[in-house]
Amino acid sequence: MSKDIVLSIHDLKKHYQVQRTVVRALDGVDLEINKGECVGIVGESGSGKTTLAKLILGVESPTSGELIFSGSTLMPKRAKALRKKIQVVQQNPMLTLNPKRTIMQTISLPIRIHGSSNRRQTRDEVAKLLDTVGLAPEIMDRYPSSLSGGQRQRAALARALAAEPEVIILDEPTSALDVSVQARILFLLRELQQRFSLTFIFITHDLSVVRNMASRLAVMYRGKIIEAGETRRIFAAPMHHYTTMLLSSVPVVSEEEQLIKPKWTWTRSLFEGEERHSNGCAFAPRCPKETVECWEQIPENRSVGEQHSVGCYHPNLR
Numbered sequence: 001m002s003k004d005i006v007l008s009i010h011d012l013k014k015h016y017q018v019q020r021t022v023v024r025a026l027d028g029v030d031l032e033i034n035k036g037e038c039v040g041i042v043g044e045s046g047s048g049k050t051t052l053a054k055l056i057l058g059v060e061s062p063t064s065g066e067l068i069f070s071g072s073t074l075m076p077k078r079a080k081a082l083r084k085k086i087q088v089v090q091q092n093p094m095l096t097l098n099p100k101r102t103i104m105q106t107i108s109l110p111i112r113i114h115g116s117s118n119r120r121q122t123r124d125e126v127a128k129l130l131d132t133v134g135l136a137p138e139i140m141d142r143y144p145s146s147l148s149g150g151q152r153q154r155a156a157l158a159r160a161l162a163a164e165p166e167v168i169i170l171d172e173p174t175s176a177l178d179v180s181v182q183a184r185i186l187f188l189l190r191e192l193q194q195r196f197s198l199t200f201i202f203i204t205h206d207l208s209v210v211r212n213m214a215s216r217l218a219v220m221y222r223g224k225i226i227e228a229g230e231t232r233r234i235f236a237a238p239m240h241h242y243t244t245m246l247l248s249s250v251p252v253v254s255e256e257e258q259l260i261k262p263k264w265t266w267t268r269s270l271f272e273g274e275e276r277h278s279n280g281c282a283f284a285p286r287c288p289k290e291t292v293e294c295w296e297q298i299p300e301n302r303s304v305g306e307q308h309s310v311g312c313y314h315p316n317l318r
């Protein structure tokens with residue numbers, strides 16, 4: 001296990017005041033990300049995944065906690081050179097690709113900041129980047145609106161790569177795409193990660209998307225990481241009942257998988273008004289194994305094996 005930690009997150013919180021209530025979008029997240037790995041951040045919509053991305057990118061300030069990037073504290077306000085080191089590719093590439101700019105204009109922005117002002121040279125660099133993401137050079141003079149969803153996402157990736165980042169946050173990068181396009185983008189992502197030794201933080205609500213991509217997973221529920229560990233261990237033996245619930249909706253692709261797939265398939269959401277307040281585990285209202293203590297005190301994450309931790313009083317034991 002490499003100990004070359006590129007990003008380290010300590011007790012990170014982000015609370016939003018919405019009228020009279022406090023939304024705990026992120027409620028004490030600890031995570032260490034090693035150089036060159038792909039960590040999957042998974043959880044249902046609203047679990048705080050995008051908030052985590054925003055804090056890492058510095059577009060929002062944390063309520064408390066700390067981010068350390070390559071040994072130094074990462075503040076929301078940061079120098080341009082540092083900002084370039086952490087890039088993002090979002091679900092909607094139109095948030096990155098300015099509709100009023102050609103692909104060339106958008107992709108060349110970080111390149112021009114580098115210094116190369118020569119137009120010919122810049123076009124060559126953009127063509128090279130487009131080739132890297134599997135797009136033809138002719139695309140550079142087009143506007144994002146004339147591209148397909150898959151092409152736009154490739155262009156957004158080229159824009160991220162143009163900054164020569166160390167870390168790329170992928171926030172549901174394939175969620176808006178057709179399944180066949182999704183598979184090709186995932187293939188490209190894997191290739192790029194290896195080629196450029198990139199560190200990926202892959203955010204998704206869909207566990208099947210990160211299954212072959214992420215070596216480790218952090219499962220989020222209501223602003224907290226409730227289970228973390230190696231992807232194959234979590235798939236083979238999920239410990240938190242919420243993880244089991246998420247896994248039960250992942251399609252099975254082989255007989256071997258059928259054997260390890262959780263037998264118990266509990267997939268239910270809360271009905272309107274059913275939510276009861278828990279001072280303890282946030283999952284207690286949906287959990288089939290809850291007991292009195294679950295409602296009274298938040299279970300701390302504890303180790304349940306090598307690099308595997310879970311925040312539950314009654315984890316699945318086989």
Ligand SMILES: Nc1ncnc2c1ncn2[C@@H]1O[C@H](COP(=O)(O)OP(=O)(O)O)[C@@H](O)[C@H]1O
Pocket residue numbers: 016017018023024025043044045046047048049050051052
């Ligand atoms: N700017 C904001 N103001 C108030 N609440 C917010 C804001 N941003 C996010 N939230 C709330 O924080 C929670 C987590 O949101 P988000 O990080 O977007 O989740 P995810 O990306 O996992 O779907 C949600 O309940 C969301 O409504």
Ligand SMILES: [Mg+2]
Pocket residue numbers: 049050051
């Ligand atoms: Mg999100």
